[in-house]
Amino acid sequence: MPYTRASIHGDLTKLRSGASGLGNPACGLSITLPVNDALTTDQISHLIDAATDRPGDDPIFSLNSEAKARAAAGEDILNATIGALMEDDGRLCVMPAVFTAYASVPPTKAAAYAPIAGDPPFLRAVIEDTFGAPTSKPGTLSAHSVAVATAGGTGALHHAIVNFLDPGQALLTTEYFWTPYKIIANHTRRAVETFEMFDESGRFNLKAFEESLTWSISRQGRALVIFNFPCHNPTGYSLDDEEWAGVANIVREAGRQAPVAFLNDLAYARYGREGSESWIQHLDTMAETAVVLVAWSASKTFAQYGARIGALVALANDADERERIANAISFSCRGTWSNCNHLGLLAITELLTNAELRQRVDAERAGLIRDLGARVEVFNREAEALGLVYPRYEGGFFVSLFTPDAELTAATMRAEGVYIVPMKGAVRVALCSTPTPAIPRLVAALKRGIDAAVDAARASGDTTSK
Numbered sequence: 201m202p203y204t205r206a207s208i209h210g211d212l213t214k215l216r217s218g219a220s221g222l223g224n225p226a227c228g229l230s231i232t233l234p235v236n237d238a239l240t241t242d243q244i245s246h247l248i249d250a251a252t253d254r255p256g257d258d259p260i261f262s263l264n265s266e267a268k269a270r271a272a273a274g275e276d277i278l279n280a281t282i283g284a285l286m287e288d289d290g291r292l293c294v295m296p297a298v299f300t301a302y303a304s305v306p307p308t309k310a311a312a313y314a315p316i317a318g319d320p321p322f323l324r325a326v327i328e329d330t331f332g333a334p335t336s337k338p339g340t341l342s343a344h345s346v347a348v349a350t351a352g353g354t355g356a357l358h359h360a361i362v363n364f365l366d367p368g369q370a371l372l373t374t375e376y377f378w379t380p381y382k383i384i385a386n387h388t389r390r391a392v393e394t395f396e397m398f399d400e401s402g403r404f405n406l407k408a409f410e411e412s413l414t415w416s417i418s419r420q421g422r423a424l425v426i427f428n429f430p431c432h433n434p435t436g437y438s439l440d441d442e443e444w445a446g447v448a449n450i451v452r453e454a455g456r457q458a459p460v461a462f463l464n465d466l467a468y469a470r471y472g473r474e475g476s477e478s479w480i481q482h483l484d485t486m487a488e489t490a491v492v493l494v495a496w497s498a499s500k501t502f503a504q505y506g507a508r509i510g511a512l513v514a515l516a517n518d519a520d521e522r523e524r525i526a527n528a529i530s531f532s533c534r535g536t537w538s539n540c541n542h543l544g545l546l547a548i549t550e551l552l553t554n555a556e557l558r559q560r561v562d563a564e565r566a567g568l569i570r571d572l573g574a575r576v577e578v579f580n581r582e583a584e585a586l587g588l589v590y591p592r593y594e595g596g597f598f599v600s601l602f603t604p605d606a607e608l609t610a611a612t613m614r615a616e617g618v619y620i621v622p623m624k625g626a627v628r629v630a631l632c633s634t635p636t637p638a639i640p641r642l643v644a645a646l647k648r649g650i651d652a653a654v655d656a657a658r659a660s661g662d663t664t665s666k
């Protein structure tokens with residue numbers, strides 16, 4: 201009988217435990233596994249069990265590839281899957297001032313290794329970009345913060361997960377979330393738990409958040425919360441001031457029970473509506489008992505997805521704790537990518553600290569935000585006219601629409617050449633990559649896709665689908 205992976209695993213376990221009668225390998229007995237000519241590579245893998253069945257491609261990138269292949273074959277395809285800001289003519293939006301900053305970096309500096317934690321001027325600039333200068337009112341937060349440079353916001357999330365959760369523990373996030381949270385967690389032997397994101401009135405579900413956080417703490421003795429506001433991916437939702445105040449109180453109270461780290465992923469924050477940075481006013485409250493983390497990223501902020509520049513900022517009131525955190529997250533840099541892209545770090549520092557360049561890049565971003573805002577307006581108008589149900593959407597790259605069967609909705613839309621991303625209970629639409637004139641087609645396809653799912657649910661006896 202040929203060996204299968206399972207039978208080899210079973211035999212090894214028996215041998216190691218001594219149950220085979222051969223004894224414990226640690227006592228010096230040498231063990232030779234039976235050689236079997238029938239052992240073939242399609243039956244066993246050299247990978248560890250956890251790694252054998254991993255998907256090689258991100259589902260969103262797979263959908264994008266399919267959409268591109270159909271477009272290349274001549275079909276009229278509308279691809280609203282990809283989370284990068286595109287011009288109406290399909291070109292990637294860029295900010296020219298960023299390239300002026302790149303050009304200003306001396307080659308001998310760009311080519312040298314960056315310090316492991318990132319250049320101190322970069323770290324200072326990122327902290328002040330997040331919380332304001334130490335002399336300003338919210339700037340006291342800056343004075344209580346440390347940071348390291350990371351490979352994009354993704355790197356910051358990784359470092360938070362491995363330093364604020366033990367293996368086997370779960371981070372807590374909203375029921376709709378950016379799926380790489382789960383990939384990073386699984387890859388590092390952690391998990392993801394979620395709570396219901398919206399209440400019956402469509403507002404952020406503070407009660408569900410509080411209950412889940414309490415449960416997390418009672419089960420694992422600590423908690424790492426990951427939020428992504430303003431401009432949440434995938435729903436597009438931004439918390440208002442009242443919701444932030446509620447969140448801050450809940451985090452402060454939870455922090456009295458156990459170590460709590462609250463991370464806000466700022467991937468799309470620069471694209472929020474005016475006033476959406478008011479969340480910072482609530483950090484004092486959280487920081488009374490909790491550590492506040494920020495995943496800062498240049499990817500969307502400077503339309504530099506490929507530069508892989510980000511930072512993990514940690515706000516902690518206690519100086520000793522700050523030092524421990526700074527050491528731990530710097531250690532994680534060394535234990536993963538060592539040093540970040542130095543040209544990118546130096547150019548982004550220039551953009552954040554050189555007054556003239558900063559003014560230019562801010563103006564360029566304002567133009568992009570205006571264009572995206574115009575799309576959001578058209579979308580809201582068209583979607584409301586067709587009675588589509590979705591969370592409050594005031595800006596940002598994405599919006600999600602509820603459906604009883606996301607796969608069926610997506611398949612119905614793909615049949616008419618429109619690509620969106622199905623998730624559990626909703627589909628994600630990337631307005632950032634949808635040309636403004638194509639929005640009416642997108643919304644009409646959404647309507648048909650969601651109607652198909654509702655009809656199917658009704659036919660199967662689900663009376664809750666509207």
Ligand SMILES: Cc1ncc(COP(=O)(O)O)c(C=O)c1O
Nearest residue numbers: 352353354378433465467497499
């Ligand atoms: C919600 C969210 N967080 C974090 C990231 C990380 O982006 P990056 O690693 O490019 O900074 C993304 C990118 O798409 C995102 O959508």
